[in-house]
Amino acid sequence: MITQTSKKPDIQLRKGQIVKGKWHRHHYHVVKKLGSGAIGAVYLCVHEKKQVALKISKQSASVSSEVNVLKSFQAVQGYHLGPSLIDVDDYQAQNGFTYSFYVMEYISGESLHDFIRRNGHEWLVSLLIKFANDLHVLHQQGYVFGDLKIENLIVSRKPVQLRWVDVGGTTLQGRAIKEYTEFYDRAYWQCGSRKADPGYDLFALAMVILRVYYPNGFTKGSNPKKTLEQKINQAVAIDPLRKLLLMLINNSITEAEQIKDFLLNYFIHQKSKRDKRRRHQKAKSPHEALYPFLEIGSILTIGGACYLYVTFFM
Template sequence: MNTQTLKKPDIHISKGQTVTGKWHKKSYHVVKELGSGAIGTVYLCVYQNVQVALKVSKQSHSITSEVNVLKAFKKVQGHSLGPSLIDTDDYIAPNGYVYSFYVMEYISGDDLPDFINRNGQEWLITLLIGFAKDLQALHDQGYVFGDLKTDNLIVSRRPAKLKWVDVGGTTLQGRAIKEYTEFYDRAYWQMGTRKADPGYDLFALAMVVLRIFYPDGFSKGNNPRKTLNQKIQLAIRSESLKKLLIKMINGEMNEAIEVKDYLLEDVMKQTHHTHVRQKRLVPDKQTETSYHPFLEVFSILSVSGLCYMYVTLFL
């Protein structure tokens, strides 16, 4: 992709405008802006009757870096680590400047806090299990997500799954985090460094959960560790989830797979306890033995049981 030495002005693309690649000649009809950040702006576009997401920036090196991350994700077998890459090209704007862009799969879905508020906190466990699995696959590739926050996440549909939609902050492990947002940043809370390691993402993931319950955020106060512990205790009903979040913010978990295993074990325990309680309610042995095993499964399904079945079937 072409890099221009002159300092380029910010680019603004309007609804209804068409972005045509300089090299591949593919045309993308702009529907609306999806979001804008330090690196560039993402637009919802239509290409050959299919909705796609187009990210354009005046920083060609940043676009190249993100494209390389998406290409690395594509190589991970059995995982869908964020949106798939469709096209990369340059765009000659009406002002004559050349801007780099890439096109990726558009993942439609719901904002995480809205989804949880609408469907219940119980869904949070299921979504976290699947996300931790994907996060582990990302870490295994040598990357850290970096700018992990609710704005960069979406709950996709059919099946419902928590996915990331912006890889702009993704950083090679061992390097300094290149993009971050204070509320989710371990260093801001004086709970660790800004070095890219799996623990940085796990801290941010704990803050993602807290942001669901504190949509306006909160200040760190004079004792950030104490503040975080108090906020967790006040907001989270589940004792096991409280313990998990505290472990994550304190750096007591070093890998995302530990988060997944912790949650799965807790779900299985809850399912077993519910099963035992339901058996005690059976009036006599004859009723118990004649009860079809398949129907019994559905009869004992608490929300945690549903989570367990979801994980078994879809993850």
């Protein structure tokens, strides 16, 4: 219900409409609206028979900022840090105003909520390991994702992977976080500042996981940190995940790499425990194998004893 009062009206694209770039003259056929955020809306479009995502906004400055971030991501070879950038241009609308837009790769997939509902919470751990990896690469590039929230993430197929779709909040480390959402914001929970450092993303990541367990969120109460700890302990049944979340909100993990290390360690540890148990069982099994023979033996002995008793004393 926020009424923004600026002279330039918001832009709505219609299904079937063609968006033509002012500078590069590419055509984009609008298929449907994918979503809208703080700055602008994203539409699914078709360009040269390929599906692409087009983000358009009345705030030309914000579009330029986001494009700068996407461009710097393209420099990282071999990693999918966000969708790849295809085009940047202006659209001259019927109402006489010019709107900036950019076109990026369309990542298809389902929401984290839907994915977990269908496949179970156990998947969170493996999704997290891969995602922490990507986050680590981003941090090494000198950036912080910023507005990390469940709505900005998508689970793509082949391979199953958690990917981010909106890079609008990405901020250079050491600066003030550009965009945030209260529920995922470290400062809102009084667990730290709003300065861009890797820890900011890690806190938000913990809140993303928590949001999977509490789809409607919850309020912070009088002691925000205690509320978080309670909510984690109540809902998260997977042991390593619960421990990880508690560490993340307490800032005892400061690098994305540590998430991967922690979870992998836990599983290797877990596996060796299970192996030990199995070996233990194997060591017991020779005795168990003898049980049938002992049984037959004892039956024969008793039977023989009875026979002898009957033959000699009757």
